[in-house]
Amino acid sequence: MTAEQQLVDAALRAWKLNADRVEKFFVALSADQLQQEVAPGRNRLIYLWGHLAAVNDGLFPLLGIGPRLHPELDPTFLASPDRAVATLPSASELKDIAAEIDRELWKAFSRLSATDWIAKHTAVSDEDFVREPHRNRFSVLLSRTSHMSFHHGQAILAKPRA
């Protein structure tokens, strides 16, 4: 592997590690456990799970690697805070949706070269990208990896301790 391939490989491994941890955490919970709040008055686990799925699904258009798989998540998990929408997907639906997003993102990520990763993402204009070349796909990948970690740190607070 070239140096640039090794750098990309490290970031993809970091993504995968975090995505797998998140999936493993939520999949193990019962429908009742998913109703727990991470702290008093804060988001419920099921909301965090749906929120992470919705944000990650947004990477398809943002990185220009495909259409959204589940845009129906957004009104509930992105545009609204927890509890604003009464009807959420079931634990089993969310499990399938999140797994599909993870799987298809991973396939799409694996097809991108280092040159693709440092190319601009779709939310920046050609003009702005000349001035701000750091607004590239790779930065988005790193930022969404941190985003998973941010909410995973919250989610474990609700987990019943041994």
Add this chain to the structure above:
Amino acid sequence: MTAEQQLVDAALRAWKLNADRVEKFFVALSADQLQQEVAPGRNRLIYLWGHLAAVNDGLFPLLGIGPRLHPELDPTFLASPDRAVATLPSASELKDIAAEIDRELWKAFSRLSATDWIAKHTAVSDEDFVREPHRNRFSVLLSRTSHMSFHHGQAILAKPRA
């Protein structure tokens, strides 16, 4: 910038963004506020702050970029859970310690080339590194960036809401 420089630059920006967020969050809190728990029975804010400082300080030897600046943090913030050690540094001491670690790490990071980043870290042997070339400095940087985000996500739960 070459492709590899751009990839490193993106990761350094992600590090800095998270380090700055963490510093800004904790520095704004009073000594009383730092005694708050992130959730009932969980870590206090002051413990998380010291824990992040200790873990980040560990990057000097782990990346082979210098000696520890504050090894005295470890018994309290790494080897022990919160409340196991009665006497903690004051908010003002911790502020100076954390700022110094951040500043010196940033200087050291800025001196490393892409080739340096994909070289092995000090916790892996030459022999293992041949088989596992992903155990490099860059992976450590990404993992410690996620670690900050993980605990930052927890810390904001304790912050009094507006």
